[in-house]
Amino acid sequence: MWEVPGTYARTVFHDRHPKLLRQLAEAFPLTLAQRDALYALVDETLHGPVAPLPPDAPDAATWATWGKGRFARPWAEASFLWAESYFYRRLLDAFGYLGPGAWHGVDPFGPAKSAELRGAAVDDELAGLDELDGLPGGQLRDALLTASLWGNRADLGFLVTAEAAEADTSLLADDSARMWTHLDAHPGGRICWVADNAGRELLPDLVLIDHLLTTGLAAEVTLHVKPRPYYVSDATPRDTLAALRRLRDAGGAAERIGTRLWQAVADGRL
Template identity: 45%
Template sequence: MPDLPPHIGIDRPGSFSRSVFHERHPVLIANLLADHPYPPHIAEALEALLAESLAGTVPPRTPGGPEIHTWHLEIAAHAGRPWDSLPFLWAEAYFYRRLLRAVEFHHYESPWCGVDPFAPQKRAQLDGPELRTDLDAYASLEGAAPDDRRRALLLAALWGNQADLGFRTNNPDADTANGDLVADDSDALWALADAPGDAPVIVVADNAGREITADLALVDHLLETGTGPVELHLKPHPYFVSDATGRDVVDTLDALDRDPHQAVRDLAGRLRDAIRLGWLRLRSHGAYVHPTDYRTLPSDLAEEFAAAKLVILKGDLNYRRLVGDRQWDPTTPFAQAAGYFPGPVAALRTAKSDLAVGVDPARLAKLDADAPDWRLTGTRAFIQVKA
């Protein structure tokens, strides 16, 4: 196997990855302190984490909570390193794990145990005008031609990734109204999803709020069209700002139940029935909150992926974990970067980080000339498939 490119780091001044720590995270911490009446010791722990991540080193302590064996090994490999020498993906995952420790999310004797620090932001999106627009659009699909409806639901799930609350932390006014596809392997995606057989289609979710709502509509379509059972894989606990958990799915279904559109309420009813009957299986795994990419998948999850008809990975973080958060030449074929994956895989992702693969060279030249920051704005998207 050829050598992989170097990891994207957070050490280069002016880079996007560095700005996440020096610009996004300070706003994120301020938002948490505004959203919750945290006592002084939790507020101090959050401020200390922020200061450490900007100018400190990784301490030898293993952060508490589940998956402790994995974190013990990861900390042993990185303890003592300055934060700005860490790989971007690892450093981000570690920051959020430490954040959960600071707010005592896994501390069973704390009244803050199990309190999702990002819940107020998630609830605001479920109650917001953008979701209202999304649900109006969903209801308008009644009576649409089957191919048009299918295309609309796939694109809604794709562009729902623009609603990433981490991205919007320091880009609250980002113009995501327009966008275009850099790569579109949707025909290959449907060929795999529609293939005969009882193997499940696995959808690995990314964000709560508007994105998981669109994902659930896509899941409903997969079930309606008889592709077989569907598994929706979720985070076992809060991770990055708006990552979807089982609690978020329940909250979303409750919101759909209250919608004025009968079509939306019917959607919620079908999804609840599918869960009860076992056609829609909600699943989680500790690997989804590991600080590593999918080349190090635990054997049980790798076997599930290998046995699936298709794995659909949603969002920018899953994309980074799939191809590796590395300094790829953007023209590297997607099938090459994701070739190790144990089964057929499709990535649905809006670009909100430096990473890109599978870009046609002529298209890349035009993108770089017309909008040099095209990889960061959330207005370009990818539907890419490795069969």
């Protein structure tokens, strides 16, 4: 049960989701049918039972299995993680992402992700890559790993300073030394990389991937992203290409990194 006042889960469904729909209405010229479907979804999550996907949905059978025992019951009786995941799956239907027509394949969260990628904060962070060229190898890779770990909480310019080590003080566990030891002892393999968010979090991931490929610690990197928009900021293949273009257009070290990664994709190494 997550309908307890003051809890994070209740805030998500009662406050965050309605706000998200208002943002979608501002970002897109939604039709009346789309608006009705989106607001009907929010109303269902707050007041109605969980409805299954349409029988002709491509993943209807999968969600029928995942949702066994949850359908036709109040949303608040489902686990929060399942309920929020299913909400975002249903949002794609209401928006028209999976259906035929003009909205097929349009990322409902695309404008927000694009705005972040074009922001001044990203300009500053990419410019900070120019300061990394003179760092010793060990310090460089530790800085890149820390930036990748913390995502948009890290600033590459900050990480080249003497205080960079302080960024690690909140870690519950740190296996970075074991990771580097393993890669040093077994270079040239294939690394599987599971990405999380797009934009400012994906960029430092790509910068570290470039370092692994350039130094020969990896011969190939397989980057796993979401096949379709999920939650708001999760990275998709389209977001990955947008991040690569952002690097290539930035100038300086960022441009060189983006150019190498672009070629790595073409060569099948990324």
